[in-house]
Amino acid sequence: MSELGRLALLLAFGCSVFAVGSIAWGLRTGFSGPLRSGRRAVWAVCGLALLAVILLERALLARDMSYRYVAEHTSKDLPLHYAFTSLWAGQEGSLLLWLLILSAYGAAFLFAYRKRLDPFYDAVAMVVASVMVFFTGLLSFVCSPFRILATPPPDGMGLNPLLQDPGMMIHPPILYTGYVGFIIPFGFAIAVLLTNRSGTRWIEEVRRWTLFCWGFLGVGILLGARWAYIELGWGGYWGWDPVENASLMPWLVGTGFLHSVMIEQRRGMLKTWNIVLIVLTFQLSIFGTFLTRSGVLTSVHSFAESNIGPWFLGFILLSATVATALILYRKALLESENRMEAIVSREGSFLFNNVLFVALTFATFLGTVFPVVSEAVTGEKISVSAPFFNRVNVPIALALLLLTGAGPVLSWKRATASVLQRNFVLPVFMGALATIVALAFHVTGVYPLVCIFGAAFVTTTIVMEFARGIQARRSVERAALPGQVAHLVTKNKRRYGGYIVHAGMVILFVGVLGSSVFQKEAHGPLRTGQSLPIGPYTLTLRGVTERQKENAVHTTAIVDVKRGDRFVATEHPAKALYTKSQQPMTEVALHVTPAEDLYMILGGLNEDGSASIQAYINPLVSFVWLGGLVMVFGTVIAISDKMRLRREEKAAA
Amino acid sequence: MKPFIGLVTLILLGSAIPSFALDKDPVHQVTDQIICPCSCGEVLTGCICETGVSMKGTVENGVKAGKSKKAIVDGLVAQYGEVIRGAPKPEGFNLIVWIAPFLATLAGFAIAFMVLRRMVQRRKAAAAVVSPSAPGTIPFPTARALEAEAEGLRERAEAELRELKQGS
Numbered sequence: 001m002s003e004l005g006r007l008a009l010l011l012a013f014g015c016s017v018f019a020v021g022s023i024a025w026g027l028r029t030g031f032s033g034p035l036r037s038g039r040r041a042v043w044a045v046c047g048l049a050l051l052a053v054i055l056l057e058r059a060l061l062a063r064d065m066s067y068r069y070v071a072e073h074t075s076k077d078l079p080l081h082y083a084f085t086s087l088w089a090g091q092e093g094s095l096l097l098w099l100l101i102l103s104a105y106g107a108a109f110l111f112a113y114r115k116r117l118d119p120f121y122d123a124v125a126m127v128v129a130s131v132m133v134f135f136t137g138l139l140s141f142v143c144s145p146f147r148i149l150a151t152p153p154p155d156g157m158g159l160n161p162l163l164q165d166p167g168m169m170i171h172p173p174i175l176y177t178g179y180v181g182f183i184i185p186f187g188f189a190i191a192v193l194l195t196n197r198s199g200t201r202w203i204e205e206v207r208r209w210t211l212f213c214w215g216f217l218g219v220g221i222l223l224g225a226r227w228a229y230i231e232l233g234w235g236g237y238w239g240w241d242p243v244e245n246a247s248l249m250p251w252l253v254g255t256g257f258l259h260s261v262m263i264e265q266r267r268g269m270l271k272t273w274n275i276v277l278i279v280l281t282f283q284l285s286i287f288g289t290f291l292t293r294s295g296v297l298t299s300v301h302s303f304a305e306s307n308i309g310p311w312f313l314g315f316i317l318l319s320a321t322v323a324t325a326l327i328l329y330r331k332a333l334l335e336s337e338n339r340m341e342a343i344v345s346r347e348g349s350f351l352f353n354n355v356l357f358v359a360l361t362f363a364t365f366l367g368t369v370f371p372v373v374s375e376a377v378t379g380e381k382i383s384v385s386a387p388f389f390n391r392v393n394v395p396i397a398l399a400l401l402l403l404t405g406a407g408p409v410l411s412w413k414r415a416t417a418s419v420l421q422r423n424f425v426l427p428v429f430m431g432a433l434a435t436i437v438a439l440a441f442h443v444t445g446v447y448p449l450v451c452i453f454g455a456a457f458v459t460t461t462i463v464m465e466f467a468r469g470i471q472a473r474r475s476v477e478r479a480a481l482p483g484q485v486a487h488l489v490t491k492n493k494r495r496y497g498g499y500i501v502h503a504g505m506v507i508l509f510v511g512v513l514g515s516s517v518f519q520k521e522a523h524g525p526l527r528t529g530q531s532l533p534i535g536p537y538t539l540t541l542r543g544v545t546e547r548q549k550e551n552a553v554h555t556t557a558i559v560d561v562k563r564g565d566r567f568v569a570t571e572h573p574a575k576a577l578y579t580k581s582q583q584p585m586t587e588v589a590l591h592v593t594p595a596e597d598l599y600m601i602l603g604g605l606n607e608d609g610s611a612s613i614q615a616y617i618n619p620l621v622s623f624v625w626l627g628g629l630v631m632v633f634g635t636v637i638a639i640s641d642k643m644r645l646r647r648e649e650k651a652a653a
Numbered sequence: 654m655k656p657f658i659g660l661v662t663l664i665l666l667g668s669a670i671p672s673f674a675l676d677k678d679p680v681h682q683v684t685d686q687i688i689c690p691c692s693c694g695e696v697l698t699g700c701i702c703e704t705g706v707s708m709k710g711t712v713e714n715g716v717k718a719g720k721s722k723k724a725i726v727d728g729l730v731a732q733y734g735e736v737i738r739g740a741p742k743p744e745g746f747n748l749i750v751w752i753a754p755f756l757a758t759l760a761g762f763a764i765a766f767m768v769l770r771r772m773v774q775r776r777k778a779a780a781a782v783v784s785p786s787a788p789g790t791i792p793f794p795t796a797r798a799l800e801a802e803a804e805g806l807r808e809r810a811e812a813e814l815r816e817l818k819q820g821s
Binding site: 115116117118232233234235236239241336339340341342343348351352354355356358359362363366367370374377378380381382383384385386387388391392393396521586601603612614 | 678681685686688694695696698699700701706734735736737738739740741745746747749750751753754755757758761762764765766768769770772773775776779807810811814
């Protein structure tokens, strides 16, 4: 079977090369035959990648230890569902998943535009196929998942315990769906430059593809944060780890693009900038994979390290060079059609918001790679971690929060003094009021107060926008308020979907503020019957148990939780010792309320028989997850908007 | 927009001052700045590995003994090296990582502002030379209108071809 797997990947490589060559020939000559053949080759790559995945999954589920990949990432005592998900536990399997998603995007793209005869779409397919050449080549010649061991071991090395978590069953595929999806916007951008296409229809199409993968990347990031919160047991969910940063960077630039693309659609401006943002988003997606897979930087999320780093670096440099050369070559195509009428306008605010998104990305990038650069220059090892990013990134993020409120209430082209007064007085007043209330509750410090001001400011602008929309429709709309809101959103999904995303962002900021600034901690060794007070809670150890569960020995503390005098729950923080790897893992116990999480960890058992219990009160963490859900909801609404390009074009003309 | 840019700039500059809410536990003030030297790479405050727990004990003992935060951190750095600082010391080559993000942000704002201003000025100059209301001026169709027309035609052609295919 391994030969069949290798053959499938080799054929996929051949089909990818054929697709690129055939489509390129068709585009050059104008013949439809080569274009059709090229499209079919892209479909074939998708089928072959699926076949390769099925073959590897078969080996993983059967624990066929003759496969090196299976022996390195599974063991006979590994539960079946984790044997299935160990496809993305190692480098070769992850790359195969990358290829499968990439080729699925290629096939989905061809299916979506199957009735379009425009060769422009073939050019996009050619770009996708070019990226397929890279991945099929890597999997065929550099790191095949189908390598066979001369002497199969009796049992495998087992799966990394960190990956034996239900979250890990969906987090990587969702994150990859986001990462890999940026190939389509990248394909559009390169195709525009290759075919010298000036129209605006592609912009609406690319916006929807970008929203789709941006949404998935966002969900993937949130799931990763949730995984870190539950599985790593340090009381937080975001540690500015290199791999976390790698996923955040394309999301940030993608967010910038989703804003500036509106200017191109409305006013025909910022064309070069938009192409640059698309290219950068894709490059950062590849860079993320490079960081995760190369082992250049130490990370709690790096589960596979190898020597494929130079290949990725070469690919990033090559694709960046081609994109830059094309942008310069097609400079005339990207000339703005209109001129800015006033700096104080929505266009102006979007441009400044783009500056902040790119600045935040740059700060994250610099902080992430700086340890490597610094060591190369000075020879001294340094760390750039959460303390740095909290000092540098937080203020930029707060500035972005303020602009989130300002942008939507500024009018296009020019915001007059009366518009500014009408739209800003109430939000500023509400922001100031919230700040005063926070001060009255003894909240101090510049960042928390600016965050509170910003949250109230943005919330007010969003509410005002909804209120205005409802007011405008009052003459034709007789339904109750919820119905009016629903109709309003349905009438302009893109606009109000965007506002809902902003609302989600505000909720997320409030959650981050609460959980990072107002966190409480208590720890101590507890004997049975002893208590540990933390905030309004009292934790009492009732005993410790030990039992074998699947492939690990679980040592569990039984802890009674009281709030004041009222019994709340019995929680079970535990430590799991995986028998195969002898690696201890923390099993966090969480008592969740809307206002706060009580987070408990069993540090271990001491020689005197006491249990080390560490507890945190993390206020408003549920707001982080809720904010994420609201953002997803808003994205789904925005993405379902019908094509409004024609109407806008008529208005512009 | 100017007051807004001013406020944003103020926040960025204000970030140079460490500012956190509420009075923090002195132990946390130290452990928040230190990375566990073992392979876990966690910030010491949340680290639960053996090395991290032992280091937290050292910090707690130092605080109890009345040592200054700087003295505790310097002691740990002397023992484990600069790599345990969560943020590099802002000196020498490391200054780059502290300054560059803010310089880049401010430069980005300046460039965006200049680009916007130049665009506005060009528009005003163009409007002064050719008044749209001048008698005898023929409105020139914008590229966007032409593109819309071309795309309309392309869609029509595709629809007709589909009909033809279905007919045959």
